[in-house]
């Protein structure tokens with residue numbers, strides 16, 4: 467005759483799908499009742515995904531198969547989120563910021579930070595209250611591109627004040643680390659850093675916070691999406707086919723995290739000669755139109771290779787602000803207004819309800835390691851996005 471203790475002991479072996487910890491360790495088992503041959507188990511889980519429920523039913527039945535004959539499993543779970551939105555009931559650690567735009571790229575060096583800077587300044591020039599959060603922890607270039615290198619961060623209480631320049635509030639990991647300081651980031655550290663950049667910075671009430679992400683798809687992206695309801699993501703790519711392949715991964719990530727896709731910027735699309743102003747094709751042009759169609763999104767702009775863009779980045783004088791008559795500046799302005807229109811359209815729908823972590827605070831939801839192993843956890847295994 468199985469007892470409640472026997473059943474609970476067997477449930478210790480049932481892992482929560484995608485994680486290394488059991489449903490008992492997570493505290494998801496709320497009640498167990500048995501008369502020895504039949505049992506009723508009440509679970510409360512944080513995922514609304516059908517496949518998580520189905521897997522749990524299967525694993526629990528298997529774990530109890532030799533112990534009791536009749537098993538009844540009641541699972542309480544959150545309501546399923548609407549598609550293409552990330553819902554208003556999820557976590558938001560910076561609620562005074564109206565919209566969050568995640569700027570991503572499949573790989574490094576394609577002009578993600580350059581795009582972030584120029585789109586943000588362009589949006590500010592169009593009357594929006596704008597901020598830039600440089601979350602590219604591996605290569606924070608925003609301070610140089612915004613002319614903030616060497617400037618001391620002002621600390622008020624235990625919070626840091628963003629810099630204000632060209633009408634934009636700016637904070638970067640680069641301004642908080644010593645120059646040249648190299649850090650090796652692990653899952654739990656990345657989570658903490660991203661959360662602090664949102665929570666411990668004195669952000670004003672902003673219309674849009676542009677977030678310059680590290681290249682690729684990893685813990686930083688997932689943490690951001692879990693910390694605030696990201697209004698939309700944009701992808702920056704160059705026109706070569708190899709770059710487009712990497713972009714697909716980035717766009718897939720948005721879909722997986724239920725982040726609406728605001729559009730694609732095709733950067734280094736053609737070359738504008740500074741001498742004759744003629745535009746010529748170098749890496750290809752217009753190749754991301756098909757990608758945009760595939761992901762049911764828009765191309766925000768085709769930005770040419772223009773020396774003025776690079777010079778603006780190197781000297782901390784964004785081209786959109788300092789050379790508004792240049793072709794690039796005009797295209798950034800157009801791209802920003804397209805993005806603003808999209809943000810206004812989807813703003814109310816933003817929610818991250820469906821991707822909340824099921825792990826305790828400080829433990830990476832992407833990690834298969836338990837809380838006690840958090841400091842040595844590697845990302846990989848299961849992740850918290852359902």
Ligand SMILES: Nc1ncnc2c1ncn2[C@@H]1O[C@H](COP(=O)(O)OP(=O)(O)OP(=O)(O)O)[C@@H](O)[C@H]1O
Pocket residue numbers: 571573574575576577578579580581602605607680681733734735769770771772773775776777779780
């Ligand atoms: N359209 C462009 N024309 C000329 N130079 C450009 C253009 N876009 C970006 N660059 C230059 O290319 C270099 C890389 O750009 P940027 O740092 O923005 O890329 P990134 O994708 O953010 O890189 P990382 O992922 O390494 O941070 C910079 O020197 C920048 O000034």
